[in-house]
Amino acid sequence: MIVKLTLNHQEKRFDVDASETLLETLRNHDVMSVKKGCDASSCGTCTVLVDGKPMLSCSLLTVRLQNKHIITVDGIHDEVEKISTYFGLEGADQCGFCNPGMALSIYALKQMLSNPSSEDIKTFLVGNLCRCSGYQAQFKAIKRYLGDPL
Amino acid sequence: MKIQQYHRATSLEDAYNVLMANPKNHILGGALWLKQLDREIETAIDLQDLKLDEISQSETHFRIGSMTTLYRLESAEALNEWCDQLVRSAMQHIMGVSFRHSATLGGSIMGRYAFSDLIGVFLVLEAELEFHKTGKMSLEAFLHERKMPNDILVAIYIPKQKGKSFFKKVSNTRLDFAILNFAFFKTDDQLRIAIGSRPSIAMLAKETMAFINASGWNDDTKPQALELFMNEVSFGNNQRGSAEYRKQLAKVYFMRGVEEVMKGDC
Ligand SMILES: Cc1cc2nc3c(=O)[nH]c(=O)nc-3n(C[C@H](O)[C@H](O)[C@H](O)COP(=O)(O)OP(=O)(O)OC[C@H]3O[C@@H](n4cnc5c(N)ncnc54)[C@H](O)[C@@H]3O)c2cc1C
Ligand code: FES
Ligand code: FES
Numbered sequence: 001m002i003v004k005l006t007l008n009h010q011e012k013r014f015d016v017d018a019s020e021t022l023l024e025t026l027r028n029h030d031v032m033s034v035k036k037g038c039d040a041s042s043c044g045t046c047t048v049l050v051d052g053k054p055m056l057s058c059s060l061l062t063v064r065l066q067n068k069h070i071i072t073v074d075g076i077h078d079e080v081e082k083i084s085t086y087f088g089l090e091g092a093d094q095c096g097f098c099n100p101g102m103a104l105s106i107y108a109l110k111q112m113l114s115n116p117s118s119e120d121i122k123t124f125l126v127g128n129l130c131r132c133s134g135y136q137a138q139f140k141a142i143k144r145y146l147g148d149p150l
Numbered sequence: 151m152k153i154q155q156y157h158r159a160t161s162l163e164d165a166y167n168v169l170m171a172n173p174k175n176h177i178l179g180g181a182l183w184l185k186q187l188d189r190e191i192e193t194a195i196d197l198q199d200l201k202l203d204e205i206s207q208s209e210t211h212f213r214i215g216s217m218t219t220l221y222r223l224e225s226a227e228a229l230n231e232w233c234d235q236l237v238r239s240a241m242q243h244i245m246g247v248s249f250r251h252s253a254t255l256g257g258s259i260m261g262r263y264a265f266s267d268l269i270g271v272f273l274v275l276e277a278e279l280e281f282h283k284t285g286k287m288s289l290e291a292f293l294h295e296r297k298m299p300n301d302i303l304v305a306i307y308i309p310k311q312k313g314k315s316f317f318k319k320v321s322n323t324r325l326d327f328a329i330l331n332f333a334f335f336k337t338d339d340q341l342r343i344a345i346g347s348r349p350s351i352a353m354l355a356k357e358t359m360a361f362i363n364a365s366g367w368n369d370d371t372k373p374q375a376l377e378l379f380m381n382e383v384s385f386g387n388n389q390r391g392s393a394e395y396r397k398q399l400a401k402v403y404f405m406r407g408v409e410e411v412m413k414g415d416c
């Protein structure tokens with residue numbers, strides 16, 4: 001089936017079979033910033049934005065995404081730069097595997113919640129797992145990023 | 151999950167006809183659960199164009215379309231205001247935000263998951279289900295049906311009742327399935343209590359509810375209510391906890407939940 005969608009503001013056409021997930025489609029087309037972790041809707045590393053909402057690409061069927069707008073970290077470059085800077089400053093970077101998914105969720109959080117409390121931030125990001133960092137430094141970096149204007 | 155063909159339904163009748171055409175045809179909710187299954191699907195039926203993701207209200211009820219996501223449920227201000235944030239509290243215990251942007255109400259009800267954090271909540275809110283062909287039935291009756299209706303869940307209805315609520319999910323980690331979950335809802339004159347993940351599916355503690363509703367909640371009635379509750383509810387073992395452990399938890403959270411909703415006015 002041919003699926004037409006926008007990927008990082010560019011129109012794309014993908015020929016997919018009905019079982020193919022967005023994660024597979026993107027990685028088959030060399031969009032390697034979208035990571036495959038659990039492939040079971042549990043870790044958040046495959047997060048992308050679909051029409052502005054953070055969603056798990058490992059469980060989205062590409063055939064359902066006709067005319068949708070998909071954003072990966074490559075589509076929000078300036079914001080990702082800012083997030084990475086704060087991660088660096090707080091020593092929150094380790095292997096980095098969780099970072100693309102985490103960055104998209106953090107960006108969505110900033111768009112969706114104004115003035116989030118610490119608890120709001122934790123609740124919003126609870127689905128983005130990181131096996132290295134222990135979350136403390138990330139949490140500080142996220143708070144600094146949220147203090148920046150969009 | 152392996153899907154042979156994809157069908158984007160143009161109407162409920164169209165979706166229903168495709169569903170009936172082959173037992174291997176299935177409705178897609180968010181497809182999160184379906185994805186985990188080793189299931190061959192001949193035709194996957196997508197309801198996304200049928201406007202089933204809307205929440206509306208009349209004077210007496212909320213109507214929630216079956217394709218409403220769990221995230222929309224937790225963000226629905228009017229609904230949550232009426233039920234004292236009960237729906238929001240439960241949804242926020244189900245995985246993360248990205249997950250809840252996909253998972254649907256329809257998939258969550260039709261799966262009849264024993265671990266469900268949502269079913270107990272809708273039991274105490276007295277939800278009614280609307281199917282395309284079967285018509286309406288209470289959620290409670292649906293849970294007792296031996297054979298699942300081979301039909302499309304269109305919407306659920308929640309009567310507008312102001313009340314006090316308490317929700318508790320006990321789990322080993324924030325993202326794990328519940329070892330037990332509890333939903334309490336108290337209106338002016340009725341207390342309702344549901345307990346799920348026992349590890350069997352959520353149930354209403356009807357005898358206990360009737361006793362407290364008739365006799366009140368005071369130092370004399372509390373021990374009897376607890377005894378009734380522990381006799382009425384059955385507990386079992388699974389990988390997450392033993393029946394014995396669940397019983398200990400149940401005693402504590404039963405008392406805590408009832409105390410909480412009995413405090414002050416609705
Ligand atoms: C990794 C993981 C962790 C989870 N953790 C929790 C948890 O902690 N607590 C909790 O409460 N839940 C949990 N769930 C369940 C989750 O919240 C959803 O209930 C579940 O994914 C089903 O919703 P869905 O929209 O994905 O349905 P789908 O997977 O699309 O569908 C499930 C079933 O319902 C049928 N169906 C869907 N919509 C309709 C309809 N309108 N009419 C008729 N049939 C329909 C489908 O054909 C299918 O048989 C978890 C699920 C996963 C995958
Ligand atoms: S790879 Fe999608 S949630 Fe883990
Ligand atoms: S830094 Fe390694 S998984 Fe997060």
